[in-house]
């Protein structure tokens with residue numbers, strides 16, 4: 001059984017959290033809203049293996065302290081999934097600096113417009129970290145494009161985790177043709 005930390009796990013990654021919990025992994029989720037954390041705990045097959053940490057991950061001092069303390073109980077995390085909206089955030093680096101287990105597999109979920117190389121080079125990884133990026137593209141359907149559903153996103157992340165450590169980058173869906181990116185419809 002693994003010990004997983006899922007950052008931003010109450011939204012589109014909630015299904016992935018439930019699946020990991022159902023597989024018997026201990027799941028720790030970071031998000032702000034305690035109601036959403038409590039609902040997710042209730043939806044997990046093994047609520048006693050669910051730990052919700054309610055905080056704003058942009059409060060780096062608090063984030064550092066909580067990750068440090070929680071790990072004392074868990075003996076470290078061996079899997080980290082991070083969905084952090086801003087590429088400018090230092091939240092993931094703050095967490096990486098505190099990880100005590102070795103090795104740790106890290107799956108960094110990124111949006112369709114993220115510059116993957118720039119994101120990776122902005123992170124300081126230790127030799128104990130195996131770092132993967134899961135980029136969320138979009139779906140082409142009936143000559144039109146749409147974003148993925150939450151379940152499709154969670155399944156894409158789970159597949160990346162299951163496929164082992166060979167692929168450094170997993171694309172969920174497609175990024176082509178670029179002029180069909182649903183983001184352009186919102187501009």
Ligand SMILES: NC(=O)c1ccc[n+]([C@@H]2O[C@H](COP(=O)([O-])OP(=O)(O)OC[C@H]3O[C@@H](n4cnc5c(N)ncnc54)[C@H](OP(=O)(O)O)[C@@H]3O)[C@@H](O)[C@H]2O)c1
Pocket residue numbers: 007008009010011012013030031032033034036055056057058083085111112136137138147148149150153
């Ligand atoms: N390419 C794609 O297909 C794609 C890409 C991105 C998004 N989307 C779609 O867009 C929808 C909305 O996306 P979303 O970005 O709102 O993702 P989301 O996964 O629905 O929600 C963000 C998650 O991060 C947490 N969070 C956000 N800010 C936080 C903070 N400062 N500190 C701690 N936790 C924080 C949220 O919980 P709290 O609010 O409780 O903190 C929640 O767990 C998704 O449901 C998805 O369907 C699609």
